[in-house]
Amino acid sequence: MVDTAQLDLFSEVLHAYSAERGGTLDNATLYADVAERAGLPEELLSERVPVGKAGQPHNLIARRVRWHQQTLKHAGILQRVEEQRGVWKLTEPAGKDLNRIGPNVGVVGFSTDLGVAILGASETVFERIDTPITLCLTSPPYALAKARSYGNPNEAEYVDWICRTLEPIVRNLVRGGSICLNVSNDIFMPGSPARSLYRERLILALHDRLGLHKVDELIWHNPSKPPGPVQYASIQRVQLNVAWEPIYWLSNCPQALRSNNRRVLQEHTERHLRLIRQGGEQRDAEYSDGAYRIHPGRFGNATVGRIPRNVLTFGHSCADQRAYKAAARAAGLPAHGAPMPLSLASFLVEFLSSEDDLVVDPFGGSFTTAKAAERLGRRWLSTEIMLEYVVGAATRFSDAGGFMQNLRMAA
Ligand SMILES: C[S@@+](CC[C@H](N)C(=O)[O-])C[C@H]1O[C@@H](n2cnc3c(N)ncnc32)[C@H](O)[C@@H]1O
Known part of the structure; x- marks a missing residue:
C-alpha cells in the first residue's frame, strides 16, 4: 500500500x-x-x-x-x-527550451542555509522584501534596439524599467551600501557604428530618481570576449573589437561606503617586492610639472598586498562556469548563455560586503552572484524568471549547507 x-x-x-x-x-x-x-x-x-x-x-x-x-x-x-x-x-513559452513564470508570483526554486533562489519576476519579489541589503550585484538583460519576445527590454523603455526594478532594492539598501550594474556598452544606434547614449541617461536617472551616486565606473576587461561588433569592426573596419564591459558602482551614501579594499588585496609584483627590499626608491625626481614627486625611500614600506586597480581583468570562461554548463546540459536543461565569471562576482562581493551581509541579484541567470555570496559566507537572495535557469543553477549549490531543492525538471 x-x-x-x-x-x-x-x-x-x-x-x-x-x-x-x-x-x-x-x-x-x-x-x-x-x-x-x-x-x-x-x-x-x-x-x-x-x-x-x-x-x-x-x-x-x-x-x-x-x-x-x-x-x-x-x-x-x-x-x-x-x-x-x-x-x-x-505558461508563456519564452523561446527555445525556456518557460517564463507569470507576473505577481514567486516560488522558491532552491535554498541553502545562507540564501534563497526564487523563480519570479524581480519587480514582484523585491517589492515584498523588507530586509536591509548591503550589496546588489547584477547584470540586467541587455537593452535592445528592438525588443525580443522573451525578455530583453526595448532600449527606449530600458532606463525607466531599470529604475523601477531597482527602486525597492534601493529602498532597503543600508546606508553606504552598493549597487553594481554590469550593463552593455555595445548597444549601437540603428544602422550606425555610433553607440547609444542610454548608459549616460541611465546613470543620470538613477541619480535623479533614486538618489544614487556614481562611485565608479569599473571596467571589466574580458580578454576572452569574442570579436565584435562584427558589422563595424570586421566587415566595415570602422570600429575596434570590444574587450570590456562597464560595471557601474553606485551608492546611496558614498561617505559611508561599506567597501574595504583590504579584503581584496593582491600579491605584490616581484618588481615591487624588490623595491621594498632595497628600501624604496633611490631617485629624487619630479613629474607632470611637479604634480607627482619621487624621493629616496618612497614605496619602501612593506605592505600586506597591492591595492587592486579599477580595471578588473577576468576571462568569462572559468572552471566553475564550465562545470555548471556541463551539469545543466547533463540534466537536459539549457545552460545560461551570459553568465558572469565567478571570479569577478567573488571579487566584487568580497570588496563590497562583509560576512553575513545580505547580497541580492534581481536577475539571477545562473545565480553567479548568489554562488559568490554563498562561498564567501554572505546571505543572499536572487530572482530569475526562467524556470529552466533556476532548476539548472541548483546544480551549483548542491554542496552548500542546508541545500534544499523545490523545483526539479530532470528526467
Ligand atoms: C544577463 S542575465 C544574468 C546573468 C547572471 N549574472 C549570471 O551570472 O548568470 C539576465 C537574466 O535576467 C533574467 N530576467 C529578465 N527579466 C527578469 C525579471 N523581470 N525578473 C527576474 N529575472 C529576469 C533573464 O532570464 C536572464 O537570465
Whole structure:
C-alpha cells in the first residue's frame, strides 16, 4: 500500500509539462506519466477510495496530482488551454527550451542555509522584501534596439524599467551600501557604428530618481570576449573589437561606503617586492610639472598586498562556469548563455560586503552572484524568471549547507 499523503509529486507534475510535450498535457496522460515517473504501480490509478464526510470515491493519486497542478496554477506556471477541458500547459513559452513564470508570483526554486533562489519576476519579489541589503550585484538583460519576445527590454523603455526594478532594492539598501550594474556598452544606434547614449541617461536617472551616486565606473576587461561588433569592426573596419564591459558602482551614501579594499588585496609584483627590499626608491625626481614627486625611500614600506586597480581583468570562461554548463546540459536543461565569471562576482562581493551581509541579484541567470555570496559566507537572495535557469543553477549549490531543492525538471 502506498501512502499517497507522503508522496512528493510536485516535481513529477512539473516535469510532465516540460518541453518534451510542448508544455501541453491532458489530465489522463498527466496522471499516467506522474505515476510512471514516481514508480507507482499502474493499478493505483484505477483504485478509488471514499474521501471526506460524504465518502465520495476518489483516486488518491489523481487527487494529489490535481493539488500540485493547482499550486502550479497559482504560481502562474500552469494555465488552462482555452476551450479544451482538462488540458493544461506551462505558461508563456519564452523561446527555445525556456518557460517564463507569470507576473505577481514567486516560488522558491532552491535554498541553502545562507540564501534563497526564487523563480519570479524581480519587480514582484523585491517589492515584498523588507530586509536591509548591503550589496546588489547584477547584470540586467541587455537593452535592445528592438525588443525580443522573451525578455530583453526595448532600449527606449530600458532606463525607466531599470529604475523601477531597482527602486525597492534601493529602498532597503543600508546606508553606504552598493549597487553594481554590469550593463552593455555595445548597444549601437540603428544602422550606425555610433553607440547609444542610454548608459549616460541611465546613470543620470538613477541619480535623479533614486538618489544614487556614481562611485565608479569599473571596467571589466574580458580578454576572452569574442570579436565584435562584427558589422563595424570586421566587415566595415570602422570600429575596434570590444574587450570590456562597464560595471557601474553606485551608492546611496558614498561617505559611508561599506567597501574595504583590504579584503581584496593582491600579491605584490616581484618588481615591487624588490623595491621594498632595497628600501624604496633611490631617485629624487619630479613629474607632470611637479604634480607627482619621487624621493629616496618612497614605496619602501612593506605592505600586506597591492591595492587592486579599477580595471578588473577576468576571462568569462572559468572552471566553475564550465562545470555548471556541463551539469545543466547533463540534466537536459539549457545552460545560461551570459553568465558572469565567478571570479569577478567573488571579487566584487568580497570588496563590497562583509560576512553575513545580505547580497541580492534581481536577475539571477545562473545565480553567479548568489554562488559568490554563498562561498564567501554572505546571505543572499536572487530572482530569475526562467524556470529552466533556476532548476539548472541548483546544480551549483548542491554542496552548500542546508541545500534544499523545490523545483526539479530532470528526467
Ligand atoms: C544577463 S542575465 C544574468 C546573468 C547572471 N549574472 C549570471 O551570472 O548568470 C539576465 C537574466 O535576467 C533574467 N530576467 C529578465 N527579466 C527578469 C525579471 N523581470 N525578473 C527576474 N529575472 C529576469 C533573464 O532570464 C536572464 O537570465
